[in-house]
Amino acid sequence: MELNGRPVTPQELAVLGLVGYGHFTSMRVERGGAVRGLSLHLARLIRDCREVFAIDLDTDHVRRLVRDAVGEVSEPMVARVTVFDPRLELGRPGAAADPQILVTSRKAPATPLGPLSLQSAVYARDLPRVKHIGLFGAMHQRAAAQRAGFDDVVFTTAESAISEIATSNIGFIRDGHLIWPHADVLPGTTMQLISQTRDEDVLVEKVTLADLDQFDAVIATNAAVGVRAVSNIDDTTWSTEHEMIEILRKQYESIPPEQI
Known part of the structure; x- marks a missing residue:
């Protein structure tokens, strides 16, 4: 330190x-x-x-x-x-x-990590576009989700539009496309790198809790762990072995790292 x-x-x-x-x-x-x-x-x-x-x-x-x-x-x-x-x-x-x-x-954690189980909660971080140190609200929501038996929390608006996980981005897979939520979120580095590798296969759409059964699989992304499968949000579940998850993980890991 x-x-x-x-x-x-x-x-x-x-x-x-x-x-x-x-x-x-x-x-x-x-x-x-x-x-x-x-x-x-x-x-x-x-x-x-x-x-x-x-x-x-x-x-x-x-x-x-x-x-x-x-x-x-x-x-x-x-x-x-x-x-x-x-x-x-x-x-x-x-x-x-x-x-x-x-x-x-x-x-660093060994990768890939196991699937995430998410609980939804109505919450928005202060100034989402900035990676600031004000983490109390997000950690409080994560703690509540873990006490309820989930691994982490995914944030929504009062109208059930999904934005982001406490310290990760969330992506949805449908018909070979990767979909990021159209919402106020922190644009993660892993999210950006994956988008650059896939180009036209990446979409940005409003995603609500009512839309969850339309998707084939779901991922979480952040710099520490890369691409991680999501097993469920609340009581909606997905396969954690969908082929696109492994494709996205390999594409991300194939990006050459830069020397500090």
Whole structure:
């Protein structure tokens, strides 16, 4: 855990918990120190830093800090880059900011992971297009779903239009097409990479809970695990061995990673 390339102090970390204002990206670092979709992760950091702090971020500096923090990567890991200002005060979030770079890492999960069971909940994250650190609402909904016997939660509007999973995008498969929900969501790096590989086979449509029986299979996507099958939303179930799921997974994994 390093802040600007040095060990972070408890006092500096306290702002993340006590003020909770900042943004981040999490990337899967493969053996040898390469990241699939690295350019998209860096573009996200630039975009979100302008939105959150009104500052242009130096991504060359970010890359150097990540390289130094992860060192020699012998096993896949997940590196998280969090951008925040340790001097920020609760009463003055609009003050001139000096955002700093916190790099943390953890062991990456072995892939592919097993299927996800999802419970639907009416909820929308604050400012969905930004990958910000305000995760309480999403985690609360996830906790409620898990207490009810599900693995995770998928968000809907009051009119039952589906948007996203707590920390993943959701995609629907129908007649050989991949369909992303037309909704306010965080455009995930994995979602974007898959869309680029399939081009005309990718659609964006409004998807409601009433539409679920129209689909052949469902997937969840995020940078840490890639493509993961969804077994059910509420009481609607799908095959988790549909051929398109494996095709999408292999297409995603065939994308060359970029060196940090």
